[in-house]
Amino acid sequence: MKPSPFTYHRPGTIDEAVEMLGVLGVAGKVLAGGQSLVPLMSMRLAAPEHLVDINHVAGLDRVEVDERTVRIGATVRHRDVELHEGVHAAVPLIRQALVHVAHPTVRNRGTTVGSLVHADPAAEMPAVLVLLDGAVELRSTRGSRSVPAAEFFVGPMESSTAADELAVAATFVRPPHGSGTAFHELARRHGDYAMCGVGAVVTTDADHAVTAARAALISVGAGPVLVDLAGAVTGSGGGFKESAVRDLVDAHIDPEDDIHATAQYRRHLAHVLTTRVLDEAYAAAVSARRGEGVVS
Amino acid sequence: MTRETLVPVAFRVNGAPYQLELPARRLLSDAIRHDLRLTGTHVGCEHGVCGACTVLVDGRPVRSCLVFAVSLEGADITTVEGCCDEDGGMGPVQQAFQDCHGLQCGFCTPGFITTITAYLDENPDPTADEAREAISGNLCRCTGYQNIVAAVQRAAELRASTGLGSGPGSTGGAGA
Numbered sequence: 001m002k003p004s005p006f007t008y009h010r011p012g013t014i015d016e017a018v019e020m021l022g023v024l025g026v027a028g029k030v031l032a033g034g035q036s037l038v039p040l041m042s043m044r045l046a047a048p049e050h051l052v053d054i055n056h057v058a059g060l061d062r063v064e065v066d067e068r069t070v071r072i073g074a075t076v077r078h079r080d081v082e083l084h085e086g087v088h089a090a091v092p093l094i095r096q097a098l099v100h101v102a103h104p105t106v107r108n109r110g111t112t113v114g115s116l117v118h119a120d121p122a123a124e125m126p127a128v129l130v131l132l133d134g135a136v137e138l139r140s141t142r143g144s145r146s147v148p149a150a151e152f153f154v155g156p157m158e159s160s161t162a163a164d165e166l167a168v169a170a171t172f173v174r175p176p177h178g179s180g181t182a183f184h185e186l187a188r189r190h191g192d193y194a195m196c197g198v199g200a201v202v203t204t205d206a207d208h209a210v211t212a213a214r215a216a217l218i219s220v221g222a223g224p225v226l227v228d229l230a231g232a233v234t235g236s237g238g239g240f241k242e243s244a245v246r247d248l249v250d251a252h253i254d255p256e257d258d259i260h261a262t263a264q265y266r267r268h269l270a271h272v273l274t275t276r277v278l279d280e281a282y283a284a285a286v287s288a289r290r291g292e293g294v295v296s
Numbered sequence: 297m298t299r300e301t302l303v304p305v306a307f308r309v310n311g312a313p314y315q316l317e318l319p320a321r322r323l324l325s326d327a328i329r330h331d332l333r334l335t336g337t338h339v340g341c342e343h344g345v346c347g348a349c350t351v352l353v354d355g356r357p358v359r360s361c362l363v364f365a366v367s368l369e370g371a372d373i374t375t376v377e378g379c380c381d382e383d384g385g386m387g388p389v390q391q392a393f394q395d396c397h398g399l400q401c402g403f404c405t406p407g408f409i410t411t412i413t414a415y416l417d418e419n420p421d422p423t424a425d426e427a428r429e430a431i432s433g434n435l436c437r438c439t440g441y442q443n444i445v446a447a448v449q450r451a452a453e454l455r456a457s458t459g460l461g462s463g464p465g466s467t468g469g470a471g472a
Contacts, residue, residue, distance in 0.1 A: 005300050005321055007320065010367075034364065035344065039362060051364075053367050104357070105347065105357040105358060105411065105433045106344065106359065106362070108353075108358050109363065
């Protein structure tokens with residue numbers, strides 16, 4: 001249970017870090033929180049020759065909230081994002097999902113951007129990025145690019161980050177006015193990987209009718225599975241047809257059997273949890289609209 | 297076999313400064329036990345599941361088996377040895393574990409003590425449900441957890457009665 005030897009690099013600036021990654025190529029790997037990478041190395045499932053430790057890189061530890069987006073730097077810990085009141089006020093979905101990420105002890109060290117790059121199909125934050133039309137900013141000596149969530153997750157444990165690229169930040173777009181969100185998941189043990197998890201964003205108009213509804217599901221596909229559920233809204237716009245939700249979800253997910261749950265059970269969870277988060281997100285949207293007369 | 301390159305790193309443990317030269321792959325848990333000879337920190341699963349190796353890094357609980365020691369340049373680390381009171385006697389969380397019979401074999405206890413010490417800084421008066429949630433990342437194979445939940449609440453009482461506003465878990469660390 002000990003990692004194999006590697007050469008350690010501790011850059012102090014983004015330029016130094018990308019320079020190193022550029023030279024090292026596929027032999028190099030970025031170390032941020034290490035909450036996924038270190039156990040993989042201890043179990044010898046990963047054995048990078050070089051680790052570029054970005055924990056001491058200046059400027060990567062910022063959280064920025066503006067009118068349109070929430071931007072989270074590469075070394076910001078899950079726990080800091082979770083406890084950030086500005087982030088929660090702007091996008092409640094982020095905290096709603098983060099409380100399901102492992103345990104607080106792991107969230108104290110693990111980073112949100114690291115979790116995105118790791119691209120575990122059971123991870124919560126990739127679903128949030130997809131749901132909020134987010135993007136990941138990548139830097140290398142070749143230049144900078146921003147990859148939208150829809151193109152970022154390539155497959156299980158695979159993002160579109162190239163070997164010489166450093167993910168410097170992730171940006172989440174604030175949902176439109178009149179939106180509500182929710183996130184739920186079910187795991188065998190508290191803090192363990194979800195057998196299925198679902199996040200939703202529901203947007204309403206001034207008459208409380210649903211104008212847009214989307215859900216992102218985890219652990220039921222190769223990556224986060226985005227489902228547009230506008231087609232499942234009832235005629236009056238005041239809720240969702242359960243059978244239509246089920247059909248739309250079924251058309252998108254591809255769950256597999258494993259030691260934790262059968263594919264059939266995951267499918268059942270996907271139906272139940274999607275219905276639950278949609279109802280909750282809709283209720284949150286309505287109460288936000290009701291509250292705004294008083295608040296704003 | 298060639299010798300591994302050593303990487304210099306400096307951090308504080310329980311208030312004392314250390315300057316070490318370690319192989320890059322040395323886990324913090326091993327650095328604490330083997331290099332510093334502080335064997336209060338226990339290593340259970342060594343892949344982040346059991347919580348036995350939990351220490352405080354800058355006041356926050358972290359799994360020491362999931363961190364490379366060389367990555368903690370400048371950090372302030374508190375182990376179970378640092379969770380005692382000022383005279384070196386038992387701290388409130390340790391006392392509460394004794395009062396409530398919160399341990400049997402004791403292997404998992406250091407991880408619980410550090411986790412709870414930091415948690416009570418955050419929430420000085422937890423309900424039984426909150427206490428249970430707070431320890432949910434730590435495994436104990438002996439007790440069945442009932443007495444540990446009771447110990448969390450007892451430790452909160454002890455802290456309140458002795459006016460301990462902040463323990464070693466508060467940012468800055470013991471003796472910082």
